[in-house]
Amino acid sequence: MWELQSDWYSPTRLNSNPITQYDFPGDRFIPNRSLMDLDQARSLLSNRTTPNRNSNFNEVYRKSIEDKLTLDSEGNPFRMLVFRGSPKSNRKSIRCVDLMRQDEAKELDGNGKHHQPRRLPKVLQTYHFFLPISFLFCSLLLLCSKCGMLKGEARILDAPNIRNDFYMSTMDWGKNNVIAIALGKDLFLWNAENREVHKLLQVDDLNDFPSSVAWSQDAKTVAVGFRRSKLQLWDAETSKLVRSLENHKDRIASITWNGHTLTSGSRDKSIINHDVRAGSNVTCRLRTHTEEVCGLKWSGEGNVLASGGNENLLYIWDSSKMNSQRFLFRLKDHRAAVKALAWCPYQSEVLASGAGTKDGCIKIWNTKKGTCIKSIATEAQVCGLEWNRHHKEIMSGHGYSASELIKNQLCLWRYPSMDKVGSLNRYTSRVLHLSQSPDGLTVVSAVADGSLRFLEVFGPPSIDKSRISPLDGLLSLKISPIR
Structure with missing residues (x-):
C-alpha cells in the first residue's frame, strides 16, 4: 500500500509551485465536494463484492491493480474526503454529477421536452370512398x-x-x-x-x-x-x-x-x-x-x-x-x-x-x-x-x-x-x-x-413534479439538499 506524504496537501507543498493555482474553500473539518471524485466514491461504496485473491497473480500484478484503484489520474492518492485545497484543474467529478443530474431531469421531464398547450392540427386527413x-x-x-x-x-x-x-x-x-x-x-x-x-x-x-x-x-x-x-x-x-x-x-x-x-x-x-x-x-x-x-x-x-x-x-x-x-x-x-x-x-x-x-x-x-x-x-x-x-x-x-x-x-x-x-x-x-x-x-x-x-388535442398528460418524493429525487440525483 502507498503511504501518504505528510505534506502532500500542506500549504508549503502547494505553494512550492507558483505556476499552479489552488483554491481553499471550506474548513479543514468540512469536506469540499468540488475536490472529491464522487464517481469513484460512489462505485466503491456500492461495490459489495469481497476481495478474492487469485494465486496465479503475483505481487507485482496485484500492486499494479491496487495503484490503479487507489491513485487518481495524476498519480496522487485518491481520497474520498478532502479537507484542503487542490489544483483547480481537478474539478471534473462534480461536473460529471451535474451531468448525471441533468440526464435524470430530462428523463423525468419526458426527454427534456416541455409540454406546451395543445394546438389544433392544421390539416385534417380525410378519406373518400364510394359506397352503396x-x-x-x-x-x-x-x-x-x-x-x-x-x-x-x-x-x-x-x-x-x-x-x-x-x-x-x-x-x-x-x-x-x-x-x-x-x-x-x-x-x-x-x-x-x-x-x-x-x-x-x-x-x-x-x-x-x-x-x-x-x-x-x-x-x-x-x-x-x-x-x-x-x-x-x-x-x-x-x-x-x-x-x-x-x-x-x-x-x-x-x-x-x-x-x-x-x-x-x-x-x-x-x-x-x-x-x-x-x-x-x-x-x-x-x-x-x-x-x-x-x-x-x-x-x-x-x-x-x-x-x-x-x-x-x-x-x-x-x-x-x-x-x-x-x-x-x-x-x-x-x-x-x-x-x-x-x-x-x-x-x-x-x-x-x-x-x-x-x-x-x-x-x-x-x-x-x-x-x-x-x-x-x-x-x-x-x-x-x-x-x-x-x-x-x-x-x-x-x-x-x-x-x-x-x-x-x-x-x-x-x-x-x-x-x-x-x-x-x-x-x-x-x-x-x-x-x-x-x-x-x-x-x-x-x-x-x-x-x-x-x-387528439388534449394530451399527453404533463408530469406532476410535486408527486416526486424527496427520497426519489435524492436517489435520482434530480434534487439534492446538499451541494
Whole structure:
C-alpha cells in the first residue's frame, strides 16, 4: 500500500509551485465536494463484492491493480474526503454529477421536452370512398380503419342521417370507450378499441326518434330520451331494454347521470330526477324553466346541478334543496338558449356555459358565489364545451354565425385567461356535439354534415413534479439538499 506524504496537501507543498493555482474553500473539518471524485466514491461504496485473491497473480500484478484503484489520474492518492485545497484543474467529478443530474431531469421531464398547450392540427386527413347508399344507412363506417393516422390528425367516421338540431344531445362517449350516437331512428354503439359497430335499437314509430343519449357512470347502461317523451334504459352488454319511464309530456332533449339518479330535461319545461332503482322512480320534479330545458349537467362531486333553458336562463341547484324547488342562483347574463354546459375538472365550483347564435358567448362561473368570472364573445353559436383534464384548457364547438370566417369551427382556449390557442374552421356544417375519450386525450365532434371527427388535442398528460418524493429525487440525483 502507498503511504501518504505528510505534506502532500500542506500549504508549503502547494505553494512550492507558483505556476499552479489552488483554491481553499471550506474548513479543514468540512469536506469540499468540488475536490472529491464522487464517481469513484460512489462505485466503491456500492461495490459489495469481497476481495478474492487469485494465486496465479503475483505481487507485482496485484500492486499494479491496487495503484490503479487507489491513485487518481495524476498519480496522487485518491481520497474520498478532502479537507484542503487542490489544483483547480481537478474539478471534473462534480461536473460529471451535474451531468448525471441533468440526464435524470430530462428523463423525468419526458426527454427534456416541455409540454406546451395543445394546438389544433392544421390539416385534417380525410378519406373518400364510394359506397352503396343502402350500406351507409345501415351502420357507421370507419373510413380510416386500414389507414395509418398521424398523431394529432383527425379520424373520420361516417355518421349518416344525424339530426341537425341544436337543442338535442345525441352523442356520448362512455367510460367503457364506446360511443353511443343516434342516427335518425337508430341508436348505434361504436367501440373505439376494436372498432366494432353495433345497433342497439331502432324506432318503428314514424313520428318518434332518439333525441338525447347518456351513458351511466359505470358505463353499463345507456339512457335514451325520445321525441315522444319516453325515457328508456338499455343494458349495453345484452342489448336489452331494462326499463321505460314515461313521466314527461314532450321531447326529452337533455339527460345526465349522477350515480343512480338520472336527470332529464324536456320541452314540457320540467326537470325530473329519477331513481332508477326504485319502483316509483320520480324523486323530484322542477318546473322553474319557462321554455325547453336543453342543457343539463351534474358537477363532478354530484352535489350541484346546472340547467340551461331556451328562455336564456341558467339555473344552479343544490341537490339537497331540489325538492323545495329552491335554486341557488338564477343567472340571466346569456341572451340565447343555454345548451353547452361543462364543469371544470380541477375546480369543482367552476362551470362553463355557452349559448346560441344571438349570444355567442362562453361564460365561466363561480357557482358558490353566483358570479361570472370571465366572458368571451365568440360571435358564433356555442354548441358544445369540453374541458381538458390534463392541461388548463377548454374546447368549444360552434355553429351558425354572421361571419363566414367564424362559423362551424372548433376553438381551443387557455384557462383562466381564456386566450385563444387556436381554431379549426374547415367544417362545412356546424359542430353539433362534443365528447371526449375516457383517458381525456381525444375529442370527438359530431358535425351536421354527417361525420364524426376525432382530434387528439388534449394530451399527453404533463408530469406532476410535486408527486416526486424527496427520497426519489435524492436517489435520482434530480434534487439534492446538499451541494
